[in-house]
Amino acid sequence: MQVVIADSAAEVGRIAAAKVASVIRHRPEAVLGLATGSSPLAIYADLADRVRSGRLRVDAVRAFALDEYVGLPLEHPESYHSVIRTVVTEPVGLTPELVNVPDGSAADLDAAADAYERAIRDAGGVDVQILGIGANGHIGFNEPTSSFASRTRIKTLAPQTRADNARFFASPDEVPTHCVTQGLGTILDARQLVLVATGASKADAVHAMVEGPLSSMCPGSALQLHPHAMVVVDEAAAARLELADYYRYTHANRPAWQRFEDEELS
Numbered sequence: 001m002q003v004v005i006a007d008s009a010a011e012v013g014r015i016a017a018a019k020v021a022s023v024i025r026h027r028p029e030a031v032l033g034l035a036t037g038s039s040p041l042a043i044y045a046d047l048a049d050r051v052r053s054g055r056l057r058v059d060a061v062r063a064f065a066l067d068e069y070v071g072l073p074l075e076h077p078e079s080y081h082s083v084i085r086t087v088v089t090e091p092v093g094l095t096p097e098l099v100n101v102p103d104g105s106a107a108d109l110d111a112a113a114d115a116y117e118r119a120i121r122d123a124g125g126v127d128v129q130i131l132g133i134g135a136n137g138h139i140g141f142n143e144p145t146s147s148f149a150s151r152t153r154i155k156t157l158a159p160q161t162r163a164d165n166a167r168f169f170a171s172p173d174e175v176p177t178h179c180v181t182q183g184l185g186t187i188l189d190a191r192q193l194v195l196v197a198t199g200a201s202k203a204d205a206v207h208a209m210v211e212g213p214l215s216s217m218c219p220g221s222a223l224q225l226h227p228h229a230m231v232v233v234d235e236a237a238a239a240r241l242e243l244a245d246y247y248r249y250t251h252a253n254r255p256a257w258q259r260f261e262d263e264e265l266s
């Protein structure tokens with residue numbers, strides 16, 4: 001796992017966006033995996049800047065969101081269909097027809113989840129998956145004790161996740177209790193993973209994900225199984241990392257051929 005400790009939340013977004021932009025530059029029809037929530041907003045803002053300034057073209061980019069609430073109408077402002085459109089598709093300028101979000105309103109949710117898995121496979125798989133992490137270690141909405149082999153399916157949101165996401169709703173009771181989420185097995189199939197985390201509330205989860213044992217109690221620890229996982233955190237989210245100095249050292253001494261950022265950040 002490549003761990004990068006950045007000076008600020010903005011820098012976290014810039015470094016992760018540089019990685020994503022580098023994938024798109026090498027493959028204009030790349031398939032992106034999209035996370036929602038606060039953590040990746042800086043990535044999307046940075047990608048939007050690159051597109052606006054003509055440094056990046058995204059017309060052919062395809063995308064699959066990680067998850068969707070069950071029971072929220074698609075047009076609800078907090079459905080991930082709406083959120084992905086307003087924070088990613090429109091500002092970055094993705095082609096709307098090429099952006100997919102799981103269907104949380106389907107009459108047959110199991111069939112819709114299977115169809116989503118097929119659609120990802122038919123697209124050739126995800127080239128780079130953007131991820132955040134919950135304070136309880138979830139990625140996507142794979143809550144603690146999710147199977148490392150899980151595929152897209154219905155999950156019950158943990159009470160902590162509902163409480164954390166209540167900030168987006170008028171009242172905590174309005175946060176749905178269920179979601180459809182890509183599984184940990186689905187996420188691990190992506191060719192590259194880029195996870196971002198900022199703030200002190202993520203420090204325990206980041207420590208468990210990077211340095212804790214491989215355990216379904218911290219679903220993020222599944223990243224330890226992936227050969228191309230990059231974790232970008234700010235100082236506050238890095239506060240509990242035991243090997244923080246080693247990660248700084250390895251980042252400062254990365255050989256030139258691994259330093260995509262130099263090319264992309266300039």
Ligand code: F6R
Binds near residue numbers: 037040066131
């Ligand atoms: C949502 C998702 C979640 C979030 C996580 C962190 O699509 O994938 O795993 O990344 O809940 O959310 P924020 O970034 O709002 O703290």
